[in-house]
Amino acid sequence: MKPFFCSIQNPSHFSIFPLNLAFKILHSFRQLSSSTSAGKPKWNSLSNVFISNPTLLILQSCSSMLQLKQIQAHMTRTGLMNQIFPASRLLAFCALSDSGDIHYAHLLFAQIEHPNCFFWNTMIKGYCRANHPSMGFSFFRQMIRNRVQLDCGSFVFALKACAQFAGKIVGTAVHSVIWKLGFDSELLVQNGLIQNYVEIGCLGFARQVFDESSVKDVVTWTTMINGYTRNNWLDEAITLFNSMLSSDVEPNEVTMIALLSASSQKGDSVMGRVLHEHIRRKGITCSVNLLNTMLDMYVKCGCLATAREIFNNMERRDVFTWTSLLNGYAKSGDLESARKLFDEMPERNIVSWNAMIAGYSQNSQPIEALELFHNMVDIVGLVPTEDSLVCVLSACGQLGCLEMGKGIHKNHVNKLGIQVSLILKNAVMDMYAKCGSIDAAAKIFHSMPEKNLVSWNSMISGYASHGHAKKALTLFDQMKRSGPKPDHITFVGVLSACSYGGFVSEGQAHFESMERCFGVEPKREHYACMVDLLSRVGLLKEAYELISKMPMEASEGAWGALLDACRKYGNVEMAKLAAEKLLELDPEDSGIYSLLANVCADGKKWKDVRMVRRMMRERGVKKVPGHSLIEIGGEFHEFLVADTSHPHSSQVYRVVNELLLLSSFIDFEPQENG
Secondary structure (H helix, E strand, O other), rough: OOHHHHHHOOOOOOOOOOHHHHHHHHHHHHHHHHOOOHOOOOOOOOOOOOOOOHHHHHOOOOOOOOHHHHHHHHHHHHOOOOOOHHHHHHHHHHHHHHOOOOHHHHHHOOOOOOHHHHHHHHHHHHHHOOOOHHHHHHHHHHHHOOOOOOOHHHHHHHHHHHHHOOOHHHHHHHHHHHOOOOOOOOOHHHHHHHHHHHHOOOOOHHHEEEEEOOOHHHHHHHHHHHHHOOOOOOOHHHHHHHHHHHHOOOHHHHHHHHHHHHHHHOHHHHHHHHHHHHHHHHHOOOOOOHHHHHHHHHHHOOOOHHHHHHHHHHHOOOOHHHHHHHHHHHHHHHHHHHHHHHHHHHOOOHHHHHHHHHHHOOOOOHHHHHHHHHHHHHHHHHOOOOHHHHHHHHHHHHHHOHHHHHHHHHHHHHHHHHOOOHHHHHHHHHHHHHHOOOHHHHHHHHOOOOOOOOHHHHHHHHHHOOOOOOHHHHHHHHHHOOOOOOOOHHHHHHHHHHHHHHHHHHHHHHHHHHHHHHHHOOOOOHHHHHHHHHHHOOOHHHHHHHHHHHOOOOOOOHHHHHHHHHHOOOOOOHHHHHHHHHHEEEEEEEHHHHHHHHHHHHHHOHHHHHHHHHHHHOOOOOOOEEEEEEEEEEEEEEEEOOOOOOHHHHHHHHHHHHHHHHHHHHHOOOOOOO
16 A cells, blocks of 8 residues: 655655745635634644745644644645645544544554654643543554654653553553653653652652652653652642742743642641742742732631732633632632623623522522522523532522422433432422421431441431431441441431430430540530430529539520420420520520510519510510511511511411411311211
8 A cells, every 4th residue: 555654855845835825825824724824733832944835834823633744735736745744633633632533643644654752742642631640651662663753752651541441550551661761860751750740649659759869850840740749748848839849940031930829728827928928029920820829828718808919910710710610709708709700701601600509508598599599500501510509508508498499400410310429318308308298208218228327417417407306316336337437417416306205315425425435525515406406395493503513604505495495394494594504695586585585474484585685675585576488389478476577478378367267276176976
């Protein structure tokens, strides 16, 4: 078979192509291409080569495989395809361009009778870029078998392929070949080795290559620092940076991005500010990526004012810039500022929507979270991610919206099939438990092949909150035998179950075993559960003594449980003590005054009732009206006491009055004997 390409004696002698036709085609290609205005195409790595041939100039501006095949047809007709350099340009486009086709590149390569190192390297790099690293590495192996003259790029691309698919063993084998062929002293190859070992998590090997490098450039230092940062070896990254400052190599933008990321992970704003000052003092170019990393560092360290200052001073912002600051406001609870940013964003992606939905869900504004989710899916048409679904399922659980939660489970979660993660399964289970469908939650729990601590905790708490105390405690026993080690959340569920079930001795045993058997130190919420347990069964004195002996200040939950029990058992004096403590913690809570007044009224302490009401007037505390929220057909309806604002309020009150009338007839209906 006649070779598709052949070597040439004079690479500057190309076939002549009519200039007027060339420029017409070139102009038409530029109109079709969206990337030409951005400068040199990404696939074109030539920097010091001047190209004057009209056909190759057209190839420089090629933006699709259709255009490329037209150029190839002309090159074949004119004989240009038989020259190495033009052919290499054609192959580079197919293998490396965003608009290329690696399979077509393989077909072109197969026609070459004696490909040189550049062709082989292009194929290795192309397959790595196309996410087929094993094919790329097979080309490297063929190079060795065919005794092709390798260069530094061959090893760098082969190492990149190894890191993508093969792991430690193949990478060390390539390292051996590098050593045998004498490339181990080449800086480019050393940097590639360090990067390979960093990618596969072998930081010890990476550091050994780093220490053995007699010459280190900014890439060497930065690659090692970045490796430490990515693997959470943050102190080592900082120590190495200090060593870099003592060398004659200046850090660059990528170095500072890695170190600012380390500051973010540590939550160390002091270190971050030192790096910020170093960037300013050294005049390091601040690209959007560097400024975004700096802004994100301040956000994660809780320095929102500084983050906002950076945001305001940025000449150019991308979607990450906006989303990072939005996420900071949302997580800090400043939802007004977060929503203002969200509404002002010139461009939003799924991460932006998720950040705002999560902000609402995590800050107890579930209605807003659900409305935003429906806007994202139904109006904008974005496909929700796992993060979206976890947040919106949490919102459904907070509202008790079972029908909406079921719809999200059916229409979105189930469509993921086997790809549903454990986190999302836990969210679905927790939603069903909080929405009152404990059987559906249990079905999901028992069908899960893998369970983590969150799974067990959610199910135990679900059983407890639904009054299934024995089931919760039975599940806890199973967890101790075959599940993960319990934590403080587990014991909140266990002690709550004991409280709902009235299991005093069992509750006390579990409370005492927390620290002794599991190393979990009781917190306020655990003491509150025990106070609730003792109070429910009438052991008010023991509950008060437990509060008095707590190693920390009692929570509102503990005093509230005692006050509620005082009403049930008619202990007015202890109710006054509990109410006094509660009012110290929250003097604006009208419920405390109302509950204390009711306790006094039940005990015929009318003077005390008047005193409580006078306190409310003097302090300007107004009773918050009761309200309810129901879901009908995916729409929420809220009702307040004596509220007539609902458009169907007259019908609602008519039905309520009919029900009250009916219930009064049932109450007085004579019971039949026998």
